[in-house]
């Protein structure tokens with residue numbers, strides 16, 4: 001492995017010296033929402049933070065809304081007294097000086113911020129709920145009117161109606177059918193007049209803990225020979241950390257033969273039998289999969305030109 005990296009450096013070295021800026025590293029910046037809500041009322045504030053997964057260098061941070069470069073430079077980005085038009089998809093990127101010019105990290109995945117000019121916002125959990133979870137949806141109001149009724153809608157149809165001051169709705173043991181576009185309506189009386197406000201729709205997706213296994217069969221004679229084929233079982237396991245330990249990843253059952261593998265989420269096995277069914281048991285948690293970005297030293301750069 002060391003030899004391999006060493007050779008790669010040798011091969012890349014002339015290119016590194018010759019090529020022009022800009023350069024992009026294999027690091028990706030990560031933008032995180034520090035304040036509680038990604039949908040805020042106009043006039044409220046917001047805090048985002050950018051982190052760069054490389055502690056060895058001193059990176060400065062560049063901020064973007066969509067493709068527009070913002071004037072802010074620090075690790076922290078704050079919006080005060082937000083205006084509706086200040087919403088958008090925020091991302092960040094690290095940049096630093098080096099002997100070969102300015103080096104940049106990959107731009108972070110964006111965080112979407114909505115600035116709402118209305119009176120009610122329906123807040124969904126920041127993590128995607130799993131089937132069987134209790135889903136909490138809260139209606140947030142501008143100000144504190146003396147409310148007497150709150151209604152939750154899914155796809156425009158009433159789901160829960162509560163009287164009193166309670167603005168939190170609980171849906172227990174959710175299934176895939178509970179996914180949809182949710183909104184809330186709140187009413188109150190002031191001087192014998194009834195006021196009613198409704199939020200915009202918030203999309204709620206529900207994840208299955210264990211997706212139905214999908215079998216992929218590769219039977220390329222040139223690659224595997226006449227008597228062999230490759231079976232790949234695709235199954236996704238979505239339990240939140242700490243995930244229960246999985247003893248076996250996937251079991252492939254064939255005619256008379258059962259092959260088990262405890263290695264990876266997509267198990268690959270070679271079998272002779274043609275008729276195979278799959279049965280997922282305890283798949284491995286996601287963190288055991290290989291990392292998305294190979295760990296290359298920062299000096300192994302890809303020229304983006």
Ligand SMILES: *[C@@H]1O[C@H](CO)[C@@H](O)[C@H](O)[C@H]1NC(C)=O
Nearest residue numbers: 057058059060061095096097
């Ligand atoms: C890191 O960079 C910032 C701005 O680019 C500079 O103000 C600061 O002194 C640097 N810190 C170190 C330890 O080099």
Ligand SMILES: *[C@@H]1O[C@H](CO)[C@@H](O)[C@H](O)[C@H]1NC(C)=O
Nearest residue numbers: 155156181183198199200201
């Ligand atoms: C939310 O979406 C549903 C279905 O698309 C629609 O019927 C409903 O009117 C929408 N509600 C709001 C407040 O936009």
Ligand SMILES: *[C@@H]1O[C@H](CO)[C@@H](O)[C@H](O)[C@H]1NC(C)=O
Nearest residue numbers: 160162165166167168169170
């Ligand atoms: C609001 O109502 C739900 C039931 O719909 C209940 O579980 C919850 O405790 C109530 N919250 C408050 C603050 O009363």
Ligand SMILES: *[C@@H]1O[C@H](CO)[C@@H](O)[C@H](O)[C@H]1NC(C)=O
Nearest residue numbers: 131132133172173174175176
């Ligand atoms: C949750 O829903 C599933 C499927 O509808 C049902 O089998 C299960 O008994 C429910 N669990 C609870 C605690 O209600």
